[in-house]
Amino acid sequence: MKPKANYVLDFSQTITPVALLKMTQVMREMNKDEVLEIITRDTVARTDVFKLIPTASCEVIDMEFNKDANFFRIRVKRV
Numbered sequence: 001m002k003p004k005a006n007y008v009l010d011f012s013q014t015i016t017p018v019a020l021l022k023m024t025q026v027m028r029e030m031n032k033d034e035v036l037e038i039i040t041r042d043t044v045a046r047t048d049v050f051k052l053i054p055t056a057s058c059e060v061i062d063m064e065f066n067k068d069a070n071f072f073r074i075r076v077k078r079v
Helices: 017-029 043-052
Strands: 007-011 035-040 058-066 071-078
Touching: 007 017, 017 035, 017 043, 035 043, 043 071
Parallel strands: 007 035
Antiparallel strands: 035 071, 058 071
């Protein structure tokens, strides 16, 4: 069973530099064992999301790509 996300950022409608800043802010403020779920439809944004995950303090615990609905979901846990 997947842990419930403490934070959800839905970038499925748009992804902007401000949204990516919001994502980094949320990851910085997360406590240990909290989970952030990020949803996007933009393939370029998906690459940017991976670049911004701080590998020293967070780990990717789940990824899902739904080809039919054209969205990508990534779940990140603070360690």
